[in-house]
Amino acid sequence: MKINEQRLLGNLHELRKFTTTPGEGVTRFSYTPMDAKARAYIIKRAEAAGCSVAIDALQNIRIGLGANVPGRPIVLAGSHIDTVQNGGWLDGIYGVCGALEVMETLTEEIGRGTFVPSCNYEVILFAEEEGSNFGSTMTGSKFLAGKYGEAELDSLKDGAGNTLRQRLAALADIPDAPECALPLYNRGDVDVSEVPLDFGTIKTMLELHIEQGPVLDREGLSMGIVDNIFGMRVVEFTLSGLGNHAGASPMSERADALCAAAEAITECESIVRSDEDHRTVVTFGHIEMLPNQSNVIPETVHLTMEVRDRDKAKIDGYTQICIDTFRSVCEERGLECSIHEHSSSVPIVLSRRLVGEMTRRAEDHQINFKVMDSGAVHDACMLAEHVDTGMIFAPSINGRSHVPEEDTDEADLVSAAQFLMDTVLEELK
Ligand SMILES: [Zn+2]
Incomplete structure (x- = not known):
């Protein structure tokens, strides 16, 4: 099942425009009007593909494939949509667009009757990964994993002294996008009791990400399969x-x-x-x-x-x-x-089953890859203790990330996203 490369690259280029620092990299903090624009773009695509959209109190988004059947195990794929100040155009959003592309491709194939999944597929968008607002990384996924709770709503403060709770309450001031039928944020009471994931319902978590380091580029490889996280x-x-x-x-x-x-x-x-x-x-x-x-x-x-x-x-x-x-x-x-x-x-060991299966698949497809460590921590790590979790890296040119120069060859962006598609397909069988 082939992904649509033009659609994937087109989405990435469109989302690159949602920055408060045009010409100087991408700056898109969670819970801001620019974040709302990116969310509107993604929610609109999900609506067009007939997907369901659920938003929790932390503003993490889960997008369910239209063909999902309640009660079946869930295969999750996704990443974050926020950035650092003057960051790159791929960190986080590449994994979101990759997971979204898998969803759009699946929607088409299931619609044509060429594929019948036996599990459910969801795209997950983690809020506030970079810690740009509150200085605490992976805030959204820490709430999802139950590592953060009620206490952090008041203890986490942004540079202006506003608590996370206050920032969430202030989302009421950001208007919804007229082009979306669904709201962009969950704006009720800030009640985080329902945020933690029910891990019993989830089969697999997959995160596609840029490497953010020099290893793949230096070694001339086009993909990494992560087995350990520092x-x-x-x-x-x-x-x-x-x-x-x-x-x-x-x-x-x-x-x-x-x-x-x-x-x-x-x-x-x-x-x-x-x-x-x-x-x-x-x-x-x-x-x-x-x-x-x-x-x-x-x-x-x-x-x-x-x-x-x-x-x-x-x-x-x-x-x-x-x-x-x-x-x-x-x-x-x-x-x-x-x-x-x-x-x-603590260091995190990703699913040995997934590493083994992805390695065999990459060998079969003759991909130039290596199994590697991740020096950086990612949202997927927060889920890794509870569910089979895998990560796929695309190379970062000259190992640059969190800077405006952050980039990856288009061919590598496409092939690692296709590898995510192939991995999701296996998991859905
Ligand atoms: Zn990231």
Whole structure:
């Protein structure tokens, strides 16, 4: 069963237009008028294909194939439609358009009587994946998986101090699209009790996504089948030294918090870089310094460290080595070092059944592919503990993502989406 490549690419190009930063990448945050335009486009297509549309309190959307029969196991496919600030045109929306293309193709084939599914098919659109509003990633899928609930409605706040609950309530101010019969949002009371998925009803979850890294492009491959997703530990360090005059304090009598941080950071980097598997990654992504003035020795540095790998033992091992490194550098330099474990997530193993079946199918179809890790976490991971979950990657040119330059060859976009179609078909049998 062949997907319609022109329709797939056409939908992607149309949705690319829904950005608040034209010419400077795609910016489309959840719960905004631009998000509403993208939702209207997709809901209109679903309506035209005779599909059902259900929207939960978090504004995740589920689109059910018109031919679905109540009570049958559900095969889900989808991704997110929100972006980062000045992001790319494919992150998230590619998986949505791929799943939508599968739905439109199935609708045609079932209509012609050329295919009779024995399971139900649904497209799922996850809200607020990127954390652009509230700084918490995969918010929609965390509610679906039951990891977030009532408490997060009030604890998650956007940059202006509005809670998630307030933002959801404010959706009443966004008008529905005149071209859609169905509303774009669920605007009743913000009641999240019905959001968690009934995993007993779901057979499979499939997410098509761009790789967002350099592996497939560098190796000249056209597709990836994901088997493991990196877990991580996030640790916060506060280094306390002594602020003093930048001219009158001899170098030998300083307790400079920034220099200590710099030494510890570069030492940690070189330790992790020399890992024999070249897989573990460490990132010091956020740093604040006090008093942050040109003529004062830095007294306090606060920074975050993330260690990621697919192997929990490696994450724990390197996290401990880096903590010890910070401690010993601070001790040597006469600084205090306080350490606070911020958060963590365990590595995720995707369905071995799906990886095996997809691998055989990709070999049969002579696709240039590899089975690979995902360093980034995706919505599908939130469901992976509960249902058979698989992920398919298309290459990212030069490994660029979350930037306006994010791109993928059209041929690769089409072939990975066709692979999603073939995988869905197998699951529906
Ligand atoms: Zn994404």
